[in-house]
Amino acid sequence: MVYCYLAFINGYYGHFITIYAHWIWRSVYSYFPALSFYNASYRELKRLSSLSKSPLLSHISETSHGLDTIRAYGLQSQFEALLLPKIDLCNQSHLLMVHAQFWFNLRLKLLGCLLVLALILLGVNGLLNSSIVGFAVTIGLQLNEELNTFLMNLGLFEANMVAVERLSAYIKIPSEAPAICPIDSSLPNWPCLGTIEFRNVYMSYPRNPERLILKNVSFVIKAGEKVGIVGRTGSGKSSMMDTLFRIVEPRSGAILIDGQDISQLGLSKLRESIEMIPQVAILFSGTIQSNLDPQNKHTAQEIWDVLEKVGLRQFVAGLQDQLDSVVENGGQNFSAGQRQLLLFAGVLLKKAKLVVLDEASSSVDVESDRLIQICLQKEFSGITVLCVAHRLDMIAGFDKILGLNQGILEEFDTPANLLAQTNSIFKQLVDATGPDNAVYLHKLATVSNQ
Ligand SMILES: Nc1ncnc2c1ncn2[C@@H]1O[C@H](COP(=O)(O)OP(=O)(O)OP(=O)(O)O)[C@@H](O)[C@H]1O
Ligand SMILES: [Mg+2]
Structure with missing residues (x-):
């Protein structure tokens, strides 16, 4: 729709705009299924990673506080044995997150390359003016890079919102009774x-x-x-x-x-x-x-x-x-x-x-x-x-x-x-x-x- 409309109102010079619009539209359209699949997976992996990090950090903090006692009783190996599975668990989800990023990045780049290839084929077959094709490929490659970065950041943004989700869960934890009550001031010397x-x-x-x-x-x-x-x-x-x-x-x-x-x-x-x-x-x-x-x-x-x-x-x-x-x-x-x-x-x-x-x-x-x-x-x-x-x-x-x-x-x-x-x-x-x-x-x- 956008493509047809721009082609209609712009004439010859509008040809550039038409090609860019086409490029963006195609890119976003073809990225969409990969993007939604990647986002959903990356978000869950991020959640797993955050969950597995908490026990690891608290174990490290507890161990460092009780270091003297652990050394005095020679329990280093016992604490190490508790630590290693926690590191493994944390690394597993982190590794999967990195793999998911590679997976999505690869598909983005492949799609970009396919679109460039399609443009070049149009130029080679004489369906488009070769100078326009050259110009479009140059701009398109840049645009592709920008789009990739944008989509990767979109995924990161959604995944990092997991931290906000965790914070809001903490906020909802029932809190203690009020620290100050009106009656307090009437009891200055109590008890x-x-x-x-x-x-x-x-x-x-x-x-x-x-x-x-x-x-x-x-x-x-x-x-x-x-x-x-x-x-x-x-x-x-x-x-x-x-x-x-x-x-x-x-x-x-x-x-x-x-x-x-x-x-x-x-x-x-x-x-x-x-x-x-x-x-x-x-x-x-x-x-x-x-x-x-x-x-x-x-x-x-x-x-x-x-x-x-x-x-x-x-x-x-x-x-x-x-x-x-x-x-x-x-x-x-x-x-x-x-x-x-x-x-x-x-x-x-x-x-x-x-x-x-x-x-x-x-x-x-x-x-x-x-x-x-x-x-x-x-x-x-x-x-x-x-x-x-x-x-x-x-x-x-x-x-x-x-x-x-x-x-x-x-x-x-x-x-x-x-x-x-x-x-x-x-x-x-x-x-x-x-x-x-x-x-x-x-x-x-x-x-x-x-
Ligand atoms: N934070 C908690 N959440 C749930 N149950 C708890 C908690 N703290 C203690 N309990 C339970 O309450 C019971 C009484 O524990 P408490 O610590 O008051 O015993 P205690 O008499 O002080 O024992 P000790 O002499 O070993 O210090 C125990 O069965 C314990 O499992
Ligand atoms: Mg006690």
């Missing part, structure tokens, strides 16, 4: 006591909503009480902490801190009000001072005082830059024990009312462990402490022990009372540590009861 109440809390993880992890858990922890949480592995200890921080929302029931239902608070308010000392203590890059007092609210004297309390004053005073000593990424230039003691110092500095420890002393040396125990007993008076512990000497002297069994709260009493029962979870765990250690733990429990 001022540190009482915790769980009221008939049921909890399950969103991935498996049918499987209840916490089942009808109810207890009250008074202000300033130190509570150790025990239970076999998988009994729901860490999950209970997750609900306290609202990392996972309870299915039903309520959690109250100082009488305030935490489900009505903004997540920022809740999470900044509870101090958490994780199993693997991580510090931020900066200085000792910036880690202990990120908002610069305290004097140097106050910082030295808390360092004294956790037994780190001498160590920090011995460093060349003292409070300005550099803390490398994650706190790698400090031992695990020192990192945890620094976190303890931060808690004391903030005068937090609620502290959660998840097996906080499991990775520290004996001396740091001793310092942590002293610090907990002496300096944390008036602070409510919830401690998930496998090492029972840490919690045997606490005020209360909370025993979980498959998500059910089976016991909540003083260590001495639980040790007096024959079948309590705590007693079973204590007895399992061996007769000598059990005697020591009994002593700790009795002393704390007096």
